[in-house]
Amino acid sequence: MPLLDVTNLSIHFGGVKAVQDVSFSIDAGIVYAVIGPNGAGKTTLFNLITGVYKPTHGEIRLDGESIGGKSPDELARRGVARTFQNLQICMNMSAIENVMVGAHLRLDRNLVKAALRLPSITRRDAELRGEALELMRFVGLEKYAGARADSMPYGALKRLEIARALAMKPRVIFLDEPAAGLNPKETIEVDELVRKVADSGITVVLVEHDMKMVMNLSDRILVLDYGKKLAEGTGEEVRRNPDVIAAYLGAHA
Amino acid sequence: MLAQFLQFLFSGVTVGATYALAALGFTLIYNASNVINFAQGEFIMLGGMLAVFFVQSGLPLPAALVLAILVPAVVGVLIEKLAIEPVKGAETVTLIIITIGASLVIRGLTAVIFGKGTHSLPAFSGDEPIQILGATLMPQSLWVLGVTPIVVVVLWYFFNRTLSGKAMLATSYNRVAAELVGINTNGVLFMSFAMSAALGALGGILVTPITLTSYDAGIMMGLKGFVAAVLGGLGNGLGAVVGGLLVGILESMGAGYLSSAYKDAIPFVLILFILFFMPRGLFGARVTDRV
Amino acid sequence: MQKRAYFGLYIVIAILALLPLVLPNSFYMDLAIRMAINAVIVLGLNLLIGFAGQISLGHAGFLGIGAYASAVLPTHFGWHPLLAMGAGAAATGLLAALVARPIFKLKGNYLAMATLGLGIILNIALRNEATWTGGPDGMPVPAFGLFGFELSSDKHWYWVVAILLSVSVWASLNLIDSPFGRALRALHGSEVASRVVGVDVVRYKVAIFVLSAVFASLMGSITAHYVGFVTPNLADFFHSIELVTMVVIGGMASVYGSLVGAVLLTALPQALATFEGWETVVFGAILMICMIFLPKGLVPTLAAKFGKGE
Numbered sequence: 080m081p082l083l084d085v086t087n088l089s090i091h092f093g094g095v096k097a098v099q100d101v102s103f104s105i106d107a108g109i110v111y112a113v114i115g116p117n118g119a120g121k122t123t124l125f126n127l128i129t130g131v132y133k134p135t136h137g138e139i140r141l142d143g144e145s146i147g148g149k150s151p152d153e154l155a156r157r158g159v160a161r162t163f164q165n166l167q168i169c170m171n172m173s174a175i176e177n178v179m180v181g182a183h184l185r186l187d188r189n190l191v192k193a194a195l196r197l198p199s200i201t202r203r204d205a206e207l208r209g210e211a212l213e214l215m216r217f218v219g220l221e222k223y224a225g226a227r228a229d230s231m232p233y234g235a236l237k238r239l240e241i242a243r244a245l246a247m248k249p250r251v252i253f254l255d256e257p258a259a260g261l262n263p264k265e266t267i268e269v270d271e272l273v274r275k276v277a278d279s280g281i282t283v284v285l286v287e288h289d290m291k292m293v294m295n296l297s298d299r300i301l302v303l304d305y306g307k308k309l310a311e312g313t314g315e316e317v318r319r320n321p322d323v324i325a326a327y328l329g330a331h332a
Numbered sequence: 333m334l335a336q337f338l339q340f341l342f343s344g345v346t347v348g349a350t351y352a353l354a355a356l357g358f359t360l361i362y363n364a365s366n367v368i369n370f371a372q373g374e375f376i377m378l379g380g381m382l383a384v385f386f387v388q389s390g391l392p393l394p395a396a397l398v399l400a401i402l403v404p405a406v407v408g409v410l411i412e413k414l415a416i417e418p419v420k421g422a423e424t425v426t427l428i429i430i431t432i433g434a435s436l437v438i439r440g441l442t443a444v445i446f447g448k449g450t451h452s453l454p455a456f457s458g459d460e461p462i463q464i465l466g467a468t469l470m471p472q473s474l475w476v477l478g479v480t481p482i483v484v485v486v487l488w489y490f491f492n493r494t495l496s497g498k499a500m501l502a503t504s505y506n507r508v509a510a511e512l513v514g515i516n517t518n519g520v521l522f523m524s525f526a527m528s529a530a531l532g533a534l535g536g537i538l539v540t541p542i543t544l545t546s547y548d549a550g551i552m553m554g555l556k557g558f559v560a561a562v563l564g565g566l567g568n569g570l571g572a573v574v575g576g577l578l579v580g581i582l583e584s585m586g587a588g589y590l591s592s593a594y595k596d597a598i599p600f601v602l603i604l605f606i607l608f609f610m611p612r613g614l615f616g617a618r619v620t621d622r623v
Numbered sequence: 624m625q626k627r628a629y630f631g632l633y634i635v636i637a638i639l640a641l642l643p644l645v646l647p648n649s650f651y652m653d654l655a656i657r658m659a660i661n662a663v664i665v666l667g668l669n670l671l672i673g674f675a676g677q678i679s680l681g682h683a684g685f686l687g688i689g690a691y692a693s694a695v696l697p698t699h700f701g702w703h704p705l706l707a708m709g710a711g712a713a714a715t716g717l718l719a720a721l722v723a724r725p726i727f728k729l730k731g732n733y734l735a736m737a738t739l740g741l742g743i744i745l746n747i748a749l750r751n752e753a754t755w756t757g758g759p760d761g762m763p764v765p766a767f768g769l770f771g772f773e774l775s776s777d778k779h780w781y782w783v784v785a786i787l788l789s790v791s792v793w794a795s796l797n798l799i800d801s802p803f804g805r806a807l808r809a810l811h812g813s814e815v816a817s818r819v820v821g822v823d824v825v826r827y828k829v830a831i832f833v834l835s836a837v838f839a840s841l842m843g844s845i846t847a848h849y850v851g852f853v854t855p856n857l858a859d860f861f862h863s864i865e866l867v868t869m870v871v872i873g874g875m876a877s878v879y880g881s882l883v884g885a886v887l888l889t890a891l892p893q894a895l896a897t898f899e900g901w902e903t904v905v906f907g908a909i910l911m912i913c914m915i916f917l918p919k920g921l922v923p924t925l926a927a928k929f930g931k932g933e
Contacts, residue, residue: 155821169812180809184821186802193801194794368732422918430914436907562736597747600740608725
């Protein structure tokens with residue numbers, strides 16, 4: 080059984096059909112890329128699967144269980160993590176606190192215990208601080224351990240989002256354009272980071288415009304165009320698909 | 333029965349028209365800057381108080397009224413120039429406190445200059461009540477009900493048919509894009525404060541012969557104008573007018589049939605219920621968060 | 624960062640302990656007590672406004688519920704003041720929880736409208752139910768006694784509110800630096816990001832709204848007993864605004880800013896009394912000037928200037 084199974088998924092905003100009748104499935108442990116021109120519906124697809132939008136039609140199954148229309152926090156409980164195309168970092172917090180927020184569901188969130196600063200809370204928080212530091216090292220941000228988020232450069236914030244998502248200990252992570260806006264060196268670093276994440280056993284779903292990165296990383300690729308599925312398969316299959324060449328790669332020829 | 337109903341309706345529509353003008357003022361400023369101007373009620377008060385003052389100082393009525401609209405407009409522009417423009421893009425709470433500060437300054441100055449007493453303004457065309465199906469209608473109500481639709485039509489024409497109006501509308505949709513196509517968005521902000529202060533003052537002047545006025549009359553008027561603007565869906569001009577009339581009518585009916593002591597609570601109970609079920613008011617656009 | 628934050632708590636406790644020794648007369652004692660009461664309310668309100676990023680323009684209404692519970696229940700029904708205070712807090716919590724769910728689906732200016740409306744309705748009710756509340760003129764509040772000991776002198780009250788304030792500062796610092804507090808700040812920073820990491824944002828907003836409302840209610844009860852008299856002015860729109868102003872002028876999302884804001888704005892009307900008739904004008908002008916030149920509030924602005932941070 081695939082980890083994620085999407086059938087006939089659609090969402091309409093008024094008259095705009097942003098995603099139309101899209102079906103695909105993702106096996107556990109792979110890197111799966113979603114590509115397509117701007118406006119093809121890639122981010123909307125992410126928003127649907129991670130619960131930010133509710134689908135108009137169609138079914139989304141995680142491990143066979145229907146999750147379409149469930150709220151983001153319910154999906155977080157089921158091990159779905161994501162990053163954002165437009166940074167969603169909490170600028171009112173420090174870098175490490177942003178990572179610690181990712182572990183929200185694994186903590187005792189009781190208000191009264193927190194207000195009384197019970198040892199059970201502080202002990203767990205100290206452990207978590209260590210874990211978060213470890214994650215910052217994993218994504219290559221150790222030098223920002225004591226930094227405020229609003230003092231960090233863009234490229235570092237992109238990786239901070241990945242660290243926050245990893246703090247959820249997710250089963251599947253959705254990365255929305257992790258290399259967008261980065262310079263070539265940073266792009267290579269993110270490429271390596273995504274590989275490391277995948278190697279740690281987390282299923283990765285990726286939206287990315289950098290074709291080299293997509294071809295290099297992905298086991299399978301889904302191509303969207305105008306909200307519809309154009310093709311799906313391995314990198315080689317997609318590259319040879321005449322529809323894809325015409326609609327997408329053709330633009331470069 | 334019918335006479336009583338009509339009586340409540342007349343007074344509701346009359347005061348509702350004032351709320352509508354106040355709500356239009358809120359809407360204009362909100363669209364230009366996303367600011368909720370808590371000083372809006374003070375323009376209503378200022379219009380009424382200044383009209384009283386100018387008439388008492390011997391000016392002919394038309395001149396007094398024009399001045400009582402122009403002075404608040406200047407005050408509105410001053411607020412915008414001195415207090416709003418310098419903090420563009422500040423947090424909602426900060427902006428709310430600035431406009432509340434402005435309203436305190438206006439209210440305090442009015443109390444110092446004109447005293448804390450209640451003032452009345454003679455009706456524009458006499459006090460001979462008109463009988464309609466057993467209900468009485470004051471001639472001043474006709475002034476309110478006549479002028480408000482004219483204002484609404486003029487505003488509609490301004491926003492849909494003139495270049496400056498369209499520029500203001502464009503700014504409300506997308507400030508950055510408006511600036512890119514060369515619209516002077518600071519000018520738009522300036523205009524919106526002048527216009528909404530003038531609208532508030534006009535409403536205040538028209539309704540003062542009926543309701544009297546004092547230095548602190550603006551607070552409730554302003555808050556109810558805000559209710560009307562939110563009821564219609566913030567930023568929606570037509571919604572503001574409908575909201576104003578609705579608030580006025582329901583308040584008058586509630587005071588008449590249910591409890592006059594709770595008259596001032598009615599608009600707020602109404603808005604709470606509306607917001608519980610329609611979080612963006614009656615005609616507010618649905619928005620989807622883009623991430 | 625944390626060590627330094629708690630260091631401030633010791634300073635607060637030291638000041639509170641030494642203050643009675645230096646206060647020259649009962650006028651200043653009274654002022655100090657009212658400052659401390661406001662500071663506790665503002666701490667709660669700052670958790671809601673500054674940390675969680677949600678506005679409330681109706682908190683004085685909750686203050687009013689507490690104050691009037693302490694006035695009405697012992698006077699008309701012979702309740703013990705402590706029981707009345709608890710009942711007021713419980714009723715406030717219940718009401719806040721009841722309205723909070725629908726209210727916190729709203730954002731920004733709509734939220735401002737809803738909370739403002741709630742506060743005004745509460746105030747009008749207090750003014751109108753004259754049989755119970757004495758109407759606009761208010762009513763006397765019986766003294767607060769416990770185990771045969773009556774809190775009567777300013778000294779007694781001072782120590783009560785000083786302890787309450789110290790505990791509130793400590794609890795606020797604890798809360799901010801906890802999983803609960805991080806979730807609150809995160810939903811302020813990015814609501815969508817906090818949702819996808821699993822924060823049930825409406826629940827957190829409701830929780831902090833209820834908490835700050837209950838704080839306000841309890842301090843309303845204490846104000847009522849301390850002053851010995853309540854009027855609806857305690858619960859009016861202007862007082863709600865004063866409380867929000869204390870939060871913003873002291874500094875949003877700053878525990879010590881809450882204290883500074885409460886102290887300054889409680890003292891301000893006293894200082895302005897010399898302006899005879901111009902108080903409102905000067906008060907309004909000060910609000911505007913502070914917000915234009917220090918939009919982040921005093922404490923965060925100064926902290927940034929001297930490179931510290933809380």
